[in-house]
Amino acid sequence: MSPIGTFHYLVLSSALLLIGTVGVLTRRNVVVILMSIELILNAVNINLVAFSQALHNIDGQIFAIFVITDAVAEAAVGLGILIALFRNKETVLVDEIDLLKW
C-alpha cells in the first residue's frame, strides 16, 4: 500500500466538490443547500492544505484559515436571512419561494 499522498487528497476533494454541487442543484431545503455549499468550501480547504504540504509553502494553510472564517460568516448571514424569510413565509423549501419571477 502506498502512503497517502497529494493525489488522494485531490480525489477526496473532487468527490466533496461533486457531492456539494449535486446537493446545491437538487435539494429543495435551503438548510441542506447551505450544508452543500459548506461541503464545497471544505473541498477547497482540503485542496489548499494538501497543496500547501506538497509545495512546502505556508500560503495555502493561511488561505484555508481565511476560508474557514468566511464559511462561518456566510453561514451566520445565510441563516439570518433564512430566519427573516421564515417569519414571513413559513417555509424553507426553495420551490415555494417563488414571488419573483417573470
Next chain:
Amino acid sequence: MPISFPTTLDLGRFLPEILLTVFGTLFMVLDAVLQKRSKNLFGHLTLLALAAALGASLYAGSEPGPAFGGMLVVDGFATFFRVLVLGVGMLIVLSSYRFLARENAETGEYHALLLFSLAGQCLMASANDLIMVFIGLEISSIASYVLAGYLRDDKRANEAALKYFLLGSFATAFFLYGVAILYGSTGTVKLDQIHAVLTGPNAPFPVFVTLAAALMLVGLGFKVSAAPFQVWAPDVYQGAPTPVAAFLSAAPKAAAFAVFLRIFTTALEPIGTAWEPLAWGSALASMTIGNFAALLQSNIKRMLAYSSIAHAGYVLVALTARSDTGTSAAMFYLAAYALMNLGAFAVVTHLSGKGERYLTLDDFAGLAQKQPFTAAMLTIFLLSLIGVPLTGGFFGKFYIFKAALDSHLVWLAVLGLLNSAVAAYYYLRVLVMMYMHDPSQAVQEAEPLSHGLQLALVLPALGTLFLGIFPNWVLEFAGHSAALMK
C-alpha cells in the same frame, strides 16, 4: 522569517479601507447608543465618511506602489476603481434619504453595511494577491446579501436576499476551487508571481491552469451577472430595495470587473488564448440574453436588471480583446455605466412610492407633464444607456468596439453593435411613455424631488455629459493606468 510590522507607507496605502471599516463599526455602536437623533444623522455621517475615504484614496494614489509585502498594490487602476465605487456609494446615500424616510427604516445599520460593502470593494480594487481578492470579494458580498434583504418585513426583499445569498456563495465556492487549483499548480497566490511562473521555464501543465481559469470565470461571472450565470440578477434587483438594487448594479459589479481585469490580463495573461473563447461566449450570451429578455419586461427594475446583464456583456467584450485599449475601454465604460444607471435607478426610487407600489413601465406615463425636470434627467440617462452621441454611453461603446476590432474580434463587435440597436427599443419605450401619454396614478401622486434626489440626479447627469463631451481626460488616465498595471 522576520516579523515585519506595517510601515506608515503601508497604512497610508490602506487608509481608505481603514476609514470605511472604522466608520462602519462606529455607526453600529452609535446606532445602539444614541436614543434621540436627527433622522438624517447617519446619512450625513456616511457622506462624511465616504468623502474622507475618497480623499484617502486620492492621497494613496498620489504615491503609488505596493503595500504589505505586495499583497496590495495601489496603482492608477486601483485608485480609479476606488474612486469609482466610493462615488457610487455617495450617490446611493443621496438617493437613500427619501427612500429610508418613506419606508420608516432609518437605522445606522443600512449605512454601516453600505460602508462595509464599499470597504470590500476598495480592497478588491487594490488586491494583488488571491487571498486579498477573496477577502475583498467576501466582505463586499456578505454585506450586499444583507443589504438586499434590508426591509426584513417585505417578502420580496427576503426572497431577493436569499436567492442572492445562495447563488452568490455557490459562485464564491467555485471561484475558490479555481483559486486552490491555481495555487496548487503555480505554488503561489501572488498575481505577479503567478504570471512569472506561467511564462517561466517550469510552467505547469496547462490543463490545470485552464481549469482554474474556467472555475474563476464561473465565480466572477456570477458576481458581474454575466450569462450564463445571470439568473439571479433580475430577481434580486426586483426584490431588493431600489437604492440597494442601484448599488448592486454599479459598485460590486465594477469591483468584480476590476478583479476580473487584474487577474485575467496580468496573472492569467500567458494562457490568454485558452480563456479567450470562454470570455467570448459569455460576452455574446450576456449581450443577447440581456437585451432580448429586457424587451419583454413590464417591471422597470427587472428591465434595468436585464439591461445591466447586457452591459456586463459589453464590458466582457473589452476583456476578450486582451489588450491595454480593451482594459482602458472597460474602465471607461464601467464609470459611464455606473453614472447613467444610478441616475435611472434614482428616478425609479423617486417614483416608486411607499412600499414600492409603482414599478411598471406604465407608471412612467406622463412624467414629462408633471415633472419635466425629472423626465429630462431620465432622458439623458436613457439616451446614454442606448449610446447616443454626446453621452458617456456612446464613447464607452465606441471604445469597447474599437478595442474589439483592434484585436480582430470582428464578429463579436458586429454582433455587439446589432445588440445595442435592439437595446434602443426598450429604452425608447420608456421615453415614449414619459412624453406621449397622460399622467399615470404614480405620477399624480409623486412628491416633488427632495434635495438628496436632486443631487443624485444632477451629478450623474453632469458626469454622463462630461464623459460624452470630454472623454479624453478619463480615457487617458484609464489607458495610462492599464499600461502600468503589467
